Amino acid sequence: VKSEGRNGWCFFRPEMDEQLQRRLEMEQDLKRALADNQFQLYFQPLLDLGSHEITSFEALLRWHHPVRGMVSPAEFIPVAEESGLIGPLGEWVLKTACNAAANWPQPWRIAVNISPLQFRHKSLPVLVKKALKASGLPASRLELEITESVLLENEKQNLSILTQIREQGVRIAMDDFGTGYSSLSYLRAFPFDKIKIDQSFVRDLPHDRDALSIIRAITDMAQSLGVRITAEGVETPAQMDALKDLGCHEAQGYLIGRPAPGIDAYCPVAKTVAA
Numbered sequence: 001v002k003s004e005g006r007n008g009w010c011f012f013r014p015e016m017d018e019q020l021q022r023r024l025e026m027e028q029d030l031k032r033a034l035a036d037n038q039f040q041l042y043f044q045p046l047l048d049l050g051s052h053e054i055t056s057f058e059a060l061l062r063w064h065h066p067v068r069g070m071v072s073p074a075e076f077i078p079v080a081e082e083s084g085l086i087g088p089l090g091e092w093v094l095k096t097a098c099n100a101a102a103n104w105p106q107p108w109r110i111a112v113n114i115s116p117l118q119f120r121h122k123s124l125p126v127l128v129k130k131a132l133k134a135s136g137l138p139a140s141r142l143e144l145e146i147t148e149s150v151l152l153e154n155e156k157q158n159l160s161i162l163t164q165i166r167e168q169g170v171r172i173a174m175d176d177f178g179t180g181y182s183s184l185s186y187l188r189a190f191p192f193d194k195i196k197i198d199q200s201f202v203r204d205l206p207h208d209r210d211a212l213s214i215i216r217a218i219t220d221m222a223q224s225l226g227v228r229i230t231a232e233g234v235e236t237p238a239q240m241d242a243l244k245d246l247g248c249h250e251a252q253g254y255l256i257g258r259p260a261p262g263i264d265a266y267c268p269v270a271k272t273v274a275a
């Protein structure tokens, strides 16, 4: 409560106060942001490494803060999670993503990130069903990306939620694969349709031996389980070639396309289609 004393130590660090202040402000601002339409979805393409065609787009949330400009989801998602706002925000993402994809001129799929906290509140299978119905998007064109932390808590209940969603025909992908501890056992516990190899492994390709052997182990195992594999964070042609040699099915990253507010750049006809 006092700033630095003459003896060089204090009870209270000003930078901590600043962090806390910023957080509280962000929480306040987030509450208003949904009503004020400050959120937007960007879309990033995923490329099939066999056919070289776009298969789908991942929806990535953007927040245009009226004063601070664009705020990264890495910064505001955790605040939304801790303050309970992830419920309504996640519902908005799901609806908006399905509405967008239902209007796309190709049968591309849409991948939506789901926070582990969205498993706790309103019934996720019901929200998914409603978003599909309202948009007219076929269930087979929706994919949900979850992280393994979903299976760390309430494992039984969350597995049942995932099963209910999958039974609707929606695909389930495991995101950030390889960054947790128990990834392998989770692959046996639930029939994921896809795993996404975290970009931290891709970054060190094509030369790093450890990265190569980890990715090879993941692809070998995924292949024997019949799971499709996507690599994230692909930035160079050499990385893409290495991933294809290693047996990855799909790639996502700046090399293929950055997240963008629309998908026009990928449409075969030059006609504009709202995303």
Ligand code: C2E
Binding pocket: 044, 059, 060, 061, 072, 073, 074, 077, 090, 093, 113, 114, 115, 175, 176, 199, 232, 233, 234, 235, 252, 253, 254, 255, 259
């Ligand atoms: P994520 O799901 O792992 O998404 C991939 C992140 O990597 C995105 O960051 C994307 O822009 C970035 N990225 C894509 N290609 C490359 C590349 O070639 N190189 C590098 N260095 N980065 C690449 P973004 O958009 O900042 O999102 C960060 C995280 O925020 C996401 O990580 C996801 O965990 C979370 N997030 C984003 N949108 C949502 C959402 O709608 N709901 C929830 N719950 N989380 C979201």
Ligand code: CA
Binding pocket: 058, 113, 145, 175
């Ligand atoms: Ca993701």
Ligand code: CA
Binding pocket: 175, 176, 196, 198, 232
């Ligand atoms: Ca990821």
Ligand code: CA
Binding pocket: 176
């Ligand atoms: Ca990530």
